[in-house]
Amino acid sequence: MRIRANVLGILVVIVIFGGIAMTSVIGLWNTTNTKVPAQISSGKYAGVSDPADIRGSYSFTDINRNFDVSIEDLAAAFGVEESIAPGFKCKDLEALYAGMVEEEGIEIGTDAVRFFVALYIEIPYTPAESTFIPTSAVEILKEKGVLDDEQLTYLESHSLDLSK
Amino acid sequence: MVAKKSSARKIRLVVQIFIFALIALITLSKTLEETGIIIPFLSTASLHALCPFGGVVSLYQYITTGTLVQKVHESSLVLMYIVILLTLAFGGVFCGWVCPLGSIQEWIGKIGRKIFKRKYNNFVPAGIDKYLRYLRYGVLAWVIYATAVTGKLIFVDVDPYFALFNFWSSEVAVAALVILGLTLVGAIFVERPWCKYFCPYGAFLGLGNLIRVFKIRRNNSTCISCKACDRECPMNIKVSESKVVLNHQCITCLECTSELACPVDNTVNLSVKGVKM
Known part of the structure; x- marks a missing residue:
């Protein structure tokens, strides 16, 4: 049995788009994130939503829903106006701080949110060396009394005052 | 006969252009959506x-944690x-008919073919080339390992495919842009240089050529040994030297066929x- 070019071309298109159509009908074709983070699978925190799985596409509302961190605290921590905070996405932090963070090797973005949330709900998380959080975020964590001495020392060298 | 050959070549070109345009339009649509403009349908x-x-590099994490x-x-x-289904049936057909990065290399290669004539696609000495063809398996192993260890899409920072459709975006790493540039320039001298030497997905799919149902077969009794098939093969496979092409680099483009x-x-x-x- 021989397959000619025109038949192969048609088969390729049918299989790809037919497959997409079929999986769309049964609900398997998802091109966006479900906004439900993975859970920690073992140890003391097993079953808890993992801050490490926060994606850049998560809005502050998604984080509030999954981690019980208030939108007001997130907005105050990262200097986001309260009016736009509910829909504000983590990945937009980089653009927000693009002109303010001038030192090389410093990033305030999605990983900063992961770090802040992890500290807020007292789950261990190791951020990237380049990840910084604003001092306003540190103040909120201090007020909540969730930081130990080691974390306070680390944050002294990994926080930035963006109000100046 | 000439008309038939022409239409056989056109059908692949039509599929390639359709897929390329579709991906480009969807990328544009995604970009415009972020600025509030919606393209209907x-x-x-x-x-x-x-x-x-993305599915391949996610497999380890998906199996071990259930997440992507x-x-x-x-x-x-x-x-x-x-694509695995297509590959099991027809081998590397995704590379030859669907992948937009493969298509653009092929289209740029037409310029090289015009400039260099028969020298085109024959610049790399065969002795070195045959070892370089396995480089992409090293890239595949690195990508799968690095993704499994970090849980991040590490490859995106060097991925010329992502750079091709997002070159204006700040999301694209400089390394990916440089690799895309080198790939497109390289395509003037060598047909599909990324596919041949570096593509980890091509490496993965290439394994399907060993077990595919529909194979490129040469009828020894009617073959006149003109080697036209060898000359046309974009992947430099010596079709004339085998009855059945099991080469891991075959992209099922059908250029060698009758x-x-x-x-x-x-x-x-x-x-x-x-x-x-």
């Missing part, structure tokens, strides 16, 4: 959601299964043995 999926390789690597979505897994390069009817075909229709 067009998906706003991210490029990661439409890449079957960051930026990868369920649609990548669906596409991965669809529909295109081979001057003798029914001598080189994509077929399955023993089944008559």
Whole structure:
């Protein structure tokens, strides 16, 4: 049995788009994130939503829903106006701080949110060396009394005052 | 006969252009959506959601934790299964007919073919070339390992496919842009240089050529040994030296077949043995 070019071309298109159509009908074709983070699978925190799985596409509302961190605290921590905070996405932090963070090797973005949330709900998380959080975020964590001495020392060298 | 050959070549070009344009439009749609402009009837999926390789690199994490690597979505897994199905049937047909990065290299290669004539696609000495062809398996191993360890889409920082459709975006790493540039310039001298030497997804799919149902077969009794098939093969496979092409680099483009390069009817075909229709 021989397959000619025109038949192969048609088969390729049918299989790809037919497959997409079929999986769309049964609900398997998802091109966006479900906004439900993975859970920690073992140890003391097993079953808890993992801050490490926060994606850049998560809005502050998604984080509030999954981690019980208030939108007001997130907005105050990262200097986001309260009016736009509910829909504000983590990945937009980089653009927000693009002109303010001038030192090389410093990033305030999605990983900063992961770090802040992890500290807020007292789950261990190791951020990237380049990840910084604003001092306003540190103040909120201090007020909540969730930081130990080691974390306070680390944050002294990994926080930035963006109000100046 | 000439008209038939021309239409056989056109059908692949039409599929390639259609897929390329569709991916470009969806990327544009995604970009415009972020500025509040919606293009009707067009998906706003991210490029990661439409890449079957995302499914492959996510497999380890998916099996061990039930989650996907960051930026990868369920649609990548669906596409991965669809492409595996196509590969088991027809070998590297995704590379030859669908992959937009392969298509653009091929189109740029037409300029090289015009400039260098028969020297085109023969610049790399065969002795070195045969070892370089396995480099992509090293890239595949690195990508799978690094993704499994970090849980991040590490490859995106060097991925020329992502750079091709997002070159204006700040999301694209400089390294990916440089690799894209080198790939496109390289395509003037060597046909599909990225596919041949570096593509990890091509490496993965290439393994399917060993077990595919429909294979490129050469009829020894009617072959006139003109080697037209060898000359036309973009991947430099010596079709004339084997009865069945099992080469891991075959992209099932059908350029070697009796529909295109081979001057003798029914001598080189994509077929399955023993089944008559």
